Amino acid sequence: MPGALWIVGLGPGGAELRTGRATSAVRDADAVVGYGPYIDQCADLLGEHQLVERSTMGREEDRADRAVALALEGRRVALVSSGDTGIFGMAALALRAAAAVPEDERPAVEVVPGVTAGTAAAALLGAPLGDFATVSLSDVLVPWEQVESRLSALAATDLALTLYNPRSRTRTWQLDRVRELLLEHRDPATPVALATDVGRADQHVDLSTLSTFDAEAVAMRTVVLVAGPTAERVGPWLITARGR
Amino acid sequence: MPGALWIVGLGPGGAELRTGRATSAVRDADAVVGYGPYIDQCADLLGEHQLVERSTMGREEDRADRAVALALEGRRVALVSSGDTGIFGMAALALRAAAAVPEDERPAVEVVPGVTAGTAAAALLGAPLGDFATVSLSDVLVPWEQVESRLSALAATDLALTLYNPRSRTRTWQLDRVRELLLEHRDPATPVALATDVGRADQHVDLSTLSTFDAEAVAMRTVVLVAGPTAERVGPWLITARGR
Incomplete structure (x- = not known):
């Protein structure tokens, strides 16, 4: 009997921001x-x-292959990621592994979307997004020049930005370069928020500006939110209203 | 006693894609x-x-004011929107209304993020997004030229696009203009998905291409997903893998 592969986004942190489908998929799985x-x-x-x-960082392909192998043994498998599994998560790799199985043997596959860290961070700040773009700063699989080219093009627009994977132990200088690129088009006073461990008990958000934000305070689990040019401080909130 | 205002994103459709916090906020509210x-x-x-x-379309400001007024009467109020309330939802208007209340009388406010229709549509297709931008095509509050300028800038990048509010009874020609703008930079064979009523029992996704998608098949509740140039069909799925 073919099993099932559920590729599950758990949301950004605790149980509160998990969807009902993510909860039932993990609970009903034979293997997680x-x-x-x-x-x-x-x-x-x-x-x-x-x-x-449990798997370790950097073993993403092995994890995807293993989840498919377990499903082929007839298990219902939940392959879990934080946030939305289609936003720099495991979905692409896992689907590629599933697609390598001949169609008549392939387990049933479902991708379960989740709340992504960028919009959860936005909710903590108020409603800063308006039109926006979501970009990963990781250059592990993409040449850094390509990341820069995306950011340069976006800097010249009025879109807000949610930036993922902003820093790691070995990638420490990129965020200052991102600041330079954005400052070519954006006001130094542009609000920038560093949101870390969103949705967890120890979540914290530091709101500063494009010229002053502290790149050293950024962790791999931080989302960097750059407001658009029409964002305003309104009471305790950061808001981008439509039509401003 | 001051009440509370919970600005709640219900997710794109049914209960399965609602978060635990959205569920508890609506359940615990005195007024919805x-x-x-x-x-x-x-x-x-x-x-x-x-x-x-229940309110009617186009009464967004009244609805925000009413929610704040009910909270000021001491009620715990859930102001509900579909998807993520910070993505073209009610959050900005409601926070502006709340900010107009003097700080010492202001009810407690919480913005509850949700799964947005664009990433839920992506999950139905596989993992098409990679880096991406989220843009509203509505020109009710924004000059159409501004919408065009965003789309022209984005067309020249390799970002996938999730386009919201693509059409209404009175806005019928915009989507063909969007096609023209995108074709200035993107391949006519670029995969385009029209995802309607995502997360509901009658959800449907039509996958075609930038040159052939049927603008007449688009409703206000449709999200238009335009894949990036590196998206691939892999088995039954549409995938954008990192580093391709």
């Missing part, structure tokens, strides 16, 4: 596969009867 | 305010003890 911290993120849903496989 | 179809969307959570106020 994911990067360790994402397994921890859904620990409240796991039971003794489940095979739980 | 929203555009009629969004009240219907959370009807399974409503009870006899609640004041439920």
Whole structure:
């Protein structure tokens, strides 16, 4: 009997921002596969009867292959990621692994969307987004020049930006370069928020500006939100209203 | 006693894609305010003890003011929108109305993020997004020239696009103009998906191309997803892998 592969976005943090479908998929799964911290993120849903496989960072292809292999053994498998699994998550790799299986043997596949960290960070600030773009700063799989070219083009628009994977242990200078690129077109006083561990008990948001934000305060789990030129401080909130 | 204002994104459709926090906010509210179809969307959570106020399209400012007024009477108010309330939803208007209240009388305010229709549509297709931009085609509050200028700038990048509010009874020609603008930079064979009523029982997704998609098949509740130049058909899915 062919199993099932559920590629699940858990939302940005705790159970509160998880969808009903993400919850039922993890609960109903025979096997749950994911990067360790994402397994921890859904620990409240796991039971003794489940095979739980924790994986390490950088083993994304292995994790995708393993999830498909378990589904081919007849298991219902939840492959879990933080946020939305289609936004710099596991969905593309897992679907590619599933597509390599001949169609008549392929398990049933479902991609379960989630709340992504960028819009959850926006909600903490108010309503800063308006039209916006979502860009990963990781150059692990993409040449840095390509990331720069995207950011230069976006800098010249009035879109807000949510920037993912802004920094890692080895990628430390990129964010200052991003600041330079944006400053070619955007006001130094543009609001910039650094939102870390959104949706978790220890979430925090630092609001400063494009010229002053502290790149050293950014972690891999931080989303950097750059407001558009029409964003305003209104009471305690940052708002981009339509038609301003 | 000051009340509370919860500005709630219900997710794109049914209960399955609603977050736990959206569910608890609507359930715990003394008053629920929203555009009629969004009240219907959370009807399974409503009870006899609640004041439920249905509003009509185009009355967004009234709805925001009313929600704040009810909170000032001491009620816990859920102001509900579809999708993510910060993505072309009610959050900006409602926060502006709340900010007009003197700080010491202001109710407690929480913005509850949700799964937005664009990423839910992406999940139905596979993992088409990669880096992407989210743009509203509505020119009700924004000059159409400004919308065009955003789209022209984005057309020249390799970002995927999720386009909201693509059409209404009175806005019927814009989508063909969008096609023209995108074709100045993008391949006519670029995959384009029209995703309507995502997350509802009658959801449907039509996958065609930039040159052939049927603008007449688009409704106000459709999200138009334009893949980036590196999207691929892999098995039954549309995928944009990082580093391709």
